[in-house]
Amino acid sequence: MKQSIIINGTKHEINVDSDMPLLWFLRDELEFTGTKFGCGKGLCGACTVHVNGQAIRSCITPVSTLVDKQITTIEGLSENGDHALQRAWLNNKVPQCGYCQAGQIMNAASLLAVNPAPTIEEIEASMQGNICRCGTYQRITKAISEAADTLSKEA
Amino acid sequence: MSNSTVSRRHFLKIVGVATGGLCISIALPGNVLAEKGIIEDSSTELNAFIHLDENGDTTIYCGRCEMGQGISTALPSAVADEMEADWQRVTVKQGDADEKFGPQATGGSASIRKMYLPMRKAGATAKLMLIAAAAKVWKTSPDNCYAQSHFVINKLNQQKLGFGELASIAKNMPIPDTVTLKKKSEFNYIGKELARHDQNEVVVGKRTYGVDTKMPGLKYAAMIHCPVLGGSIKSVDKTLALKMKGVTDVIEIPRFDVPFGSIGGVAVVADNTWTAQQAVEKLKVEWDLGENVVYNTKEYKQQLVANVEKPATLAKERGNVHRALKKSKHKHKATYTGGHLSHSPMEPNASVVWVQKDSCEVWASTQSPVDIQKVLGQYLKREPTDIVVHVAMAGGAFGRKFKCDYVHEAAVISEKTGVPIQLIWSREEDMRTGYYHSINAQHIEASMDEQGNVTGWLHRAAFPSIPSLFDPSLVRAPKGALSAISNHLFGVQSIRVESGDAKAHTRIGWYRAVNAIFYGFAFSTFADELAYKAGKDPLTFVNQLFDNNNKKKQKKDIKRIKAVLALVAEKSNWHNRENLPEGQGIGLAVHYSFKSFVAMAVHVEVKNDDIKVLNVDCAIDCGQILNIDGATAQMEGAVVMGMSLALTTEITFRDGAVVNSNFHDYPVMRIADMPNVRVHITDSDKSPTGLGEPGVAPFAPALSNAVFAASGKRYRDLPFKPMAV
Ligand code: FES
Ligand code: FES
Numbered sequence: 040m041k042q043s044i045i046i047n048g049t050k051h052e053i054n055v056d057s058d059m060p061l062l063w064f065l066r067d068e069l070e071f072t073g074t075k076f077g078c079g080k081g082l083c084g085a086c087t088v089h090v091n092g093q094a095i096r097s098c099i100t101p102v103s104t105l106v107d108k109q110i111t112t113i114e115g116l117s118e119n120g121d122h123a124l125q126r127a128w129l130n131n132k133v134p135q136c137g138y139c140q141a142g143q144i145m146n147a148a149s150l151l152a153v154n155p156a157p158t159i160e161e162i163e164a165s166m167q168g169n170i171c172r173c174g175t176y177q178r179i180t181k182a183i184s185e186a187a188d189t190l191s192k193e194a
Numbered sequence: 195m196s197n198s199t200v201s202r203r204h205f206l207k208i209v210g211v212a213t214g215g216l217c218i219s220i221a222l223p224g225n226v227l228a229e230k231g232i233i234e235d236s237s238t239e240l241n242a243f244i245h246l247d248e249n250g251d252t253t254i255y256c257g258r259c260e261m262g263q264g265i266s267t268a269l270p271s272a273v274a275d276e277m278e279a280d281w282q283r284v285t286v287k288q289g290d291a292d293e294k295f296g297p298q299a300t301g302g303s304a305s306i307r308k309m310y311l312p313m314r315k316a317g318a319t320a321k322l323m324l325i326a327a328a329a330k331v332w333k334t335s336p337d338n339c340y341a342q343s344h345f346v347i348n349k350l351n352q353q354k355l356g357f358g359e360l361a362s363i364a365k366n367m368p369i370p371d372t373v374t375l376k377k378k379s380e381f382n383y384i385g386k387e388l389a390r391h392d393q394n395e396v397v398v399g400k401r402t403y404g405v406d407t408k409m410p411g412l413k414y415a416a417m418i419h420c421p422v423l424g425g426s427i428k429s430v431d432k433t434l435a436l437k438m439k440g441v442t443d444v445i446e447i448p449r450f451d452v453p454f455g456s457i458g459g460v461a462v463v464a465d466n467t468w469t470a471q472q473a474v475e476k477l478k479v480e481w482d483l484g485e486n487v488v489y490n491t492k493e494y495k496q497q498l499v500a501n502v503e504k505p506a507t508l509a510k511e512r513g514n515v516h517r518a519l520k521k522s523k524h525k526h527k528a529t530y531t532g533g534h535l536s537h538s539p540m541e542p543n544a545s546v547v548w549v550q551k552d553s554c555e556v557w558a559s560t561q562s563p564v565d566i567q568k569v570l571g572q573y574l575k576r577e578p579t580d581i582v583v584h585v586a587m588a589g590g591a592f593g594r595k596f597k598c599d600y601v602h603e604a605a606v607i608s609e610k611t612g613v614p615i616q617l618i619w620s621r622e623e624d625m626r627t628g629y630y631h632s633i634n635a636q637h638i639e640a641s642m643d644e645q646g647n648v649t650g651w652l653h654r655a656a657f658p659s660i661p662s663l664f665d666p667s668l669v670r671a672p673k674g675a676l677s678a679i680s681n682h683l684f685g686v687q688s689i690r691v692e693s694g695d696a697k698a699h700t701r702i703g704w705y706r707a708v709n710a711i712f713y714g715f716a717f718s719t720f721a722d723e724l725a726y727k728a729g730k731d732p733l734t735f736v737n738q739l740f741d742n743n744n745k746k747k748q749k750k751d752i753k754r755i756k757a758v759l760a761l762v763a764e765k766s767n768w769h770n771r772e773n774l775p776e777g778q779g780i781g782l783a784v785h786y787s788f789k790s791f792v793a794m795a796v797h798v799e800v801k802n803d804d805i806k807v808l809n810v811d812c813a814i815d816c817g818q819i820l821n822i823d824g825a826t827a828q829m830e831g832a833v834v835m836g837m838s839l840a841l842t843t844e845i846t847f848r849d850g851a852v853v854n855s856n857f858h859d860y861p862v863m864r865i866a867d868m869p870n871v872r873v874h875i876t877d878s879d880k881s882p883t884g885l886g887e888p889g890v891a892p893f894a895p896a897l898s899n900a901v902f903a904a905s906g907k908r909y910r911d912l913p914f915k916p917m918a919v
Binding site for chain 2: 055056059060063066067068070071072073074075076077078079080082083085112113114116120125128129132133134135136137138139140141144162163164166167168169170171172173174175176177178179180
């Protein structure tokens with residue numbers, strides 16, 4: 040029997056070389072292009088997705104290590120694109136080119152899942168692996184704080 | 195027919211109608227626009243393009259390339275504003291390569307400067323035709339009608355007709371001879387904080403970039419280039435690569451001997467990018483490295499310094515600098531340097547090309563779609579216009595994607611394999627086969643009188659220049675590349691500009707802000723040094739430098755540059771800086787580039803040589819502002835890029851090849867270093883100018899000045915804290 044992984048709730052058979060990183064399985068095999076290639080070495084965060092709710096760098100995570108795991112990509116973060124972070128991102132007009140933003144949002148979502156009320160320092164520490172070459176950092180920090188506030192009010 | 199008698203009809207034409215809707219293209223011949231002072235180049239033709247469906251959905255095309263600078267929101271919003279279209283009903287589309295969109299090569303912070311008025315006129319023309327259509331329906335005079343929020347309204351009886359209902363009638367209305375543009379007070383979108391048109395797609399991962407193009411039958415390629423510019427392939431052992439499962443081809447790419455052409459290399463074609471990338475590692479390529487193997491940036495930079503610290507080739511002289519220097523008792527000199535920089539946008543070079551017998555289609559993030567048509571037309575021996583280029587959103591570019599070698603390469607592979615090819619460069623290839631911001635050295639010597647007026651300014655600059663791309667035999671930057679020095683707004687009694695020898699050994703390319711990076715650094719840092727030398731407050735001293743400029747044609751610029759400087763001084767609390775805690779300081783810098791004025795005040799804390807940037811105040815005057823949010827974002831981004839290049843990023847060459855390879859040894863700025871950036875925008879009615887680049891220049895000098903104020907340590911070499919690679 041073929042092995043499979045679960046992506047945004049749907050089961051997908053792993054029909055590729057087992058050492059293929061999840062990033063390329065997503066992008067080239069399943070054509071989920073929301074997850075981006077930036078460096079291929081775990082250095083930039085553009086490829087961030089969740090494995091069982093936790094942020095990982097998909098460019099250095101072979102699919103073989105993810106058998107039967109629950110993967111969430113930016114396309115599956117929320118049903119209607121209305122996760123508190125996504126709303127805060129729009130409200131603060133965070134994106135410039137936008138290329139890094141899927142990774143930023145996925146990384147931030149993983150942070151808020153374990154730390155619902157992060158300090159600025161905690162936000163910065165946890166977002167340090169995500170590069171934005173356009174320079175949207177100030178708005179990213181603001182949007183994460185805002186989303187944390189929203190979530191605490193909604194809870 | 196003389197220009198003035200060109201009939202409106204000749205340059206306003208309806209070019210095609212789809213599904214009963216209205217398509218308006220406004221083509222203004224370049225000479226008319228040049229006459230009106232709208233564009234500088236009289237040979238260019240400009241267009242705007244609006245499509246209105248019968249249900250009112252409006253598509254506005256953006257002809258300029260989008261890479262995150264926000265142009266595809268700014269320009270279409272100006273169209274919508276004049277048209278009285280409801281922005282919620284507007285979809286923005288990126289135009290394919292096509293001369294009907296006017297000049298598409300996007301660089302030099304020129305899009306807004308060149309396209310603001312033509313785009314507004316396009317909107318205003320559409321509005322008048324819609325009004326004329328409604329007047330016809332109501333059998334009344336157009337004077338009795340006005341447009342508002344996607345409707346035309348009859349003033350006499352308040353009847354309304356939607357833009358969609360009017361589309362098919364409007365398309366047959368005569369094109370108005372003249373249009374009256376809106377007053378500033380009437381703007382709906384211009385000068386407001388409109389969000390990017392595509393941000394909703396970005397946050398759900400649906401925004402696609404060049405790298406995201408997919409289609410049936412797509413094959414994936416990765417490649418390697420000769421590490422040294424000018425080298426070539428001696429031999430390729432493809433055996434191991436071809437043995438890999440999923441690898442279908444190994445293809446040698448020839449050098450394209452055209453401006454910005456591919457330097458050639460070896461590509462692997464496979465079923466997916468991962469396999470292709472793995473297979474590239476398995477190639478055994480022997481290179482003939484060529485003569486640039488002598489290139490070592492460490493020694494080269496020392497040589498540049500030596501070349502500017504001795505007499506060099508005269509570029510320009512006004513007055514007699516040597517006499518001024520000799521006469522003066524108050525003199526100062528300093529040498530500044532900077533390293534190569536790699537653009538390193540987050541989206542690496544990528545394209546899809548499909549060459550078929552009778553067609554060639556390209557999907558790419560690019561700043562220069564028409565150049566792709568030209569180069570591929572030549573390569574495939576076809577008409578440039580037969581090359582269809584779909585311009586994708588670029589995941590950052592900063593000048594790199596003006597040069598589309600990664601498209602030429604995909605075309606070769608597709609031509610040879612007959613299938614659509616997606617070529618994605620690895621980050622390592624992107625960093626090592628770049629076009630680099632020039633390594634540089636400058637030496638300035640100046641003399642002052644007793645009152646601190648600058649009597650002589652000797653300025654030598656040595657850097658391999660962009661023109662070396664087209665003429666590799668150049669041994670130094672040509673005079674034109676140094677004109678920014680003699681045109682600088684500082685008022686000095688005599689000035690002498692010299693160009694030091696600096697032969698290029700790599701490809702030099704526009705990098706966001708280009709030469710303004712090092713000119714801005716040298717001018718504003720040296721002025722700060724002179725102020726201390728003269729015992730004056732740096733702000734007072736710099737204002738005096740501007741006041742001493744009595745060139746008539748720079749008077750207006752002087753007023754504007756002093757105003758932005760005064761604004762940041764005020765906002766940063768410069769005048770109370772005595773009260774800052776120990777170890778903190780504020781530095782000022784101001785620079786005029788790409789026709790915009792930007793000043794920065796950088797507030798730092800320095801502890802044992804550790805530099806922490808706390809606040810950056812930034813004041814801009816770019817004339818009438820199109821989008822406050824976009825302008826603000828550009829400044830925030832400029833600070834981040836300025837901070838990377840001021841503190842850490844530098845590309846190092848050893849034995850002709852780039853040593854850096856990825857973000858671990860090219861440490862661009864990350865979030866924890868982000869200062870608090872406050873942007874202050876001058877309210878102005880002057881014609882608008884661009885902001886993509888001008889913000890980068892003032893950061894580094896303001897930082898150098900701030901660190902000096904805080905600690906007494908002067909940094910004159912960019913980056914201040916290079917990483918040993
Ligand atoms: S692409 Fe995975 S961390 Fe950069
Ligand atoms: S928005 Fe462009 S890289 Fe982050």
